[in-house]
Structure formats: C-alpha cells, structure tokens
Amino acid sequence: MNERDGIRLLEYLDRRLPPDxxxxxxxxxxxxxxxxxxxxxxxxxxxxxxxALPMPDxxxxxxxxxxxxRLAEQERPAALLPFRTRAVALLAASxxxxxxxxxxWSASQRSxxxxxxxxxxGELRVLENWxxxxxxxxxxxxxxxxxxxxxxxxxxxxxxPR
Amino acid sequence: xxxxxxxxxxxxxxxxxFALRPDVRPVADIDPVVFRANLxxxxxxxxxxxxxxxxxxxxxxxxxPGEQEALQQRADMLARVRGKLxxxxxxxxxxxxTAAELxxxxxxxxxxxxxxxxxxxxxxxxxxxxxxxxxxxxVAAFLDRLARRGDITPQQLAHLRAQTLPEQLRDALLLLKxxxxxxxxxxxxxxxxxxxxxxxxxxxxxxxxxxxxxRGFLGRxxxxxxxxxxxxxxLATDDGEPEIRERLRDLKGPDxxxxxxxxxxxxxxxxxxxxxxxxxxxxxxNDLLAHSGSR
Numbered sequence: 193m194n195e196r197d198g199i200r201l202l203e204y205l206d207r208r209l210p211p212d213x214x215x216x217x218x219x220x221x222x223x224x225x226x227x228x229x230x231x232x233x234x235x236x237x238x239x240x241x242x243x244a245l246p247m248p249d250x251x252x253x254x255x256x257x258x259x260x261x262r263l264a265e266q267e268r269p270a271a272l273l274p275f276r277t278r279a280v281a282l283l284a285a286s287x288x289x290x291x292x293x294x295x296x297w298s299a300s301q302r303s304x305x306x307x308x309x310x311x312x313x314g315e316l317r318v319l320e321n322w323x324x325x326x327x328x329x330x331x332x333x334x335x336x337x338x339x340x341x342x343x344x345x346x347x348x349x350x351x352x353p354r
Numbered sequence: 355x356x357x358x359x360x361x362x363x364x365x366x367x368x369x370x371x372f373a374l375r376p377d378v379r380p381v382a383d384i385d386p387v388v389f390r391a392n393l394x395x396x397x398x399x400x401x402x403x404x405x406x407x408x409x410x411x412x413x414x415x416x417x418x419p420g421e422q423e424a425l426q427q428r429a430d431m432l433a434r435v436r437g438k439l440x441x442x443x444x445x446x447x448x449x450x451x452t453a454a455e456l457x458x459x460x461x462x463x464x465x466x467x468x469x470x471x472x473x474x475x476x477x478x479x480x481x482x483x484x485x486x487x488x489x490x491x492x493v494a495a496f497l498d499r500l501a502r503r504g505d506i507t508p509q510q511l512a513h514l515r516a517q518t519l520p521e522q523l524r525d526a527l528l529l530l531k532x533x534x535x536x537x538x539x540x541x542x543x544x545x546x547x548x549x550x551x552x553x554x555x556x557x558x559x560x561x562x563x564x565x566x567x568x569r570g571f572l573g574r575x576x577x578x579x580x581x582x583x584x585x586x587x588x589l590a591t592d593d594g595e596p597e598i599r600e601r602l603r604d605l606k607g608p609d610x611x612x613x614x615x616x617x618x619x620x621x622x623x624x625x626x627x628x629x630x631x632x633x634x635x636x637x638x639x640n641d642l643l644a645h646s647g648s649r
Contacts, residue, residue: 309396309404312411314384316392318429319410324449325428331456332428334482335435337489338463340523343530343559345488346599346633347495 420518493526527555534562537572566598573640579609599632617646
C-alpha cells in the first residue's frame, strides 16, 4: 500500500469521498485484507480517543451571534465624549483654526509691514524728528540731565546753592 | 459635556488674537502703546516720506548703542516738552515754540546749578561739563546705594558702570522707577500702583514727588513721621525748589531725630543720616523701621 492509498483510506473513514469513489474503496476493502486491517485499526483508535476525550456539546444557541457582538461592543474602550459632542467640538476647533488663520492673514495684509519697516516704525519718534533732534541736541541733552538730576541729585551730599 | 467651555475657549482665543494684534506686534524693547501710535502715523505717510525714514533708519543703525540711546532720550524729552507745552497752550507747539521752551529749560537748569559764592558764571562749555559731571556722580551714587542695599548685585553694578552715560541713564531710571513704585506700594491703592507701572520712569518719579508733597515721606517712614496740616500748607506754598525730600527732611528734622533716638540709633549716626544724601534717608529709615518692626 502506498502513501496515496493510505490517504484515500483516511478520507474514506472521514466520510469525505464522493459516492462513486466511496463505492470503489468499499470494493477494494473486500478484496484487500491489509486495507481492511488498517481501516479497522484506525476505527478502533478513533473510538478510544472519543471515549477518553468526549466531544463537548458546542451547538450554538440561536442568539449566539447577537450576544457575541454585544459582548465585543462592551469590551471596546469607551469614548471620552459622546459622538455628537465630539463632532461639535471638532467642528468648533476647525472653525477656530479657520477664523484665527483668516484674522492673522488679513491683519498682516492690512498692515503690510515688512520686518525692516517694523523696525523703522519702532523708531518713528526719533526718525521723524531727526533734524530737530540734531539741531537741538545740546538743549535736549541738558534738559534730560536736568530732569535726571532733579530726582537723583539727592543721592549726593548737598552742594552749595547759588 | 456642555458646549459652553468650547464656545468660551473659542471666543477668548479670538479676543486674545485681536487684542495682541499680530499686525502691530512691536519690536523688542518698544512700548506697545508707542508702537501702535507710531504704526497709525506710519500708515498715513506717503511712500516718499516712508522712503526718507527708511534712509534715516539706516543712518540710525550705523550709530553706536550709546549714541542711539542718547537720540532716544532726546526724542523722549522732546515728546515730554511738546506734551507740556500743548497742555499749557491748548494747542500743539510749533517747532519755534518748542525750541524757545528748550532754551528756557536750559536757563532754569543753569540757575538751579550750585555755584559757590564768588565763583564766576560758567561759560556754556563749562556749564555743559558741570552738568555731565554732576549727572555721572549722581547716577554712580544711586547705583552704589542700590548695591549697598543689595538691590543689585556687584556684577550688575560692574556692568552698569561700564556702560556709556546714556545707557547708564536708561538703566538707572528703570531702577529708580522700580524703587519709587516699591515705596509707593505701601501708600497708594493697588490700581494706582498698576498705573505707575505703565508710566515712563521720570513720570513715576514726578508722581512719587507729588505724593510726598501730599502725604510726606513714602513707606513706613511716612506713617511713623506723618505730616500735620501746617506741614502740608508749608509744602504747598513752596515753588518746588529745593527738591521735596530735602524740604521734608528740613521740615521734619526734629521728628526724625526723635524717631531715630527712640529706635536706639546713636546720636553720631543720626547726625550722619540727617546731613547725608537726602535720597538715602528715606530708604535707610524705611529699612530701619522694617527691621525694628520685624524683631
């Protein structure tokens, strides 16, 4: 008996052969004593296994699928917020980004200040009065010092007044 | 979950965005209020004027930090003079009126400068050098006093001393502002103290002087040595010279001596305190009262 015959006998025992092949195997078993012995050995072994490890009754109840899905749903991590709130929050966040971005963009468009002009604007008080500041530098410096001295001359021991 | 927090967050972010106004974000070290006023002015200028200002800015950038600071201090002083003139005259001052006012200020400073009897009137150059010298000494004494009190570290003192005079003036005035607000904080309500924070240093110092005129010494010393009605009348009739702290010291000298004696200060030290620099008196006596009160 070769390997292919052995496999065919196992398929016969497992009732997986179509009827015509099954009839052929039965005819072969009538003829071949070794094949009959092999089939008998296998049937005896499977019977022993069946007694030691009886097949559990696993017939599914009618609502098995429904209950399984429900259990699976319960096992899933719970969402922090209800779906509706999450949707509204997402919408609000998107709106915020759009409005904020628009405000930023339109504001920068309105002012149109380049980094260079920003620096010029920062010093506008000096730059617009440039000529006056140059022409009256002495008087302005003295006025600054006089004002500082008004508040800080008291740091020194009193000098002789005129 | 309520939608209210989301709406509130969105609204507050938008408000913050508009309040911060990214388009008017000032450059570093510029008062945001000044920057916004400058920006509004800039937006009214025609392009040729803007171009001229850009060229001037290039020249400004070529100056040393000390020269830049000096220009900024002149510009600040010009703004103060114009503001006072506008308040006094009821209209914006012309360049001629501003120039005349500056001459008047210089003349007043010349009259106020100490001059030993018999000394001839200084020339313009001498007066200029004298003012420069007195300013340097006053600023140095102020910084030394702050260092002695531990208000600035020896490292900060060394850094300040190494600066040019305009830079020293800028930093000394900021320290003066901080000291005056600190002294005022025990006298004025919180809202007024907040308002002082927003003012330029010289305005804060002037405001503190007005407070002294109304309430006497600032801080704990003012509570320990309060003004009487007669004191107030006497201070109100003066013309602002000499400086208010000096007038207060002269007026309340006996009370100060009595207070110091009660605190156990030796008479020689009392003499030294009362005849020493008047600006140190208020701070030193406030420190003394704070320490004796905490014991």
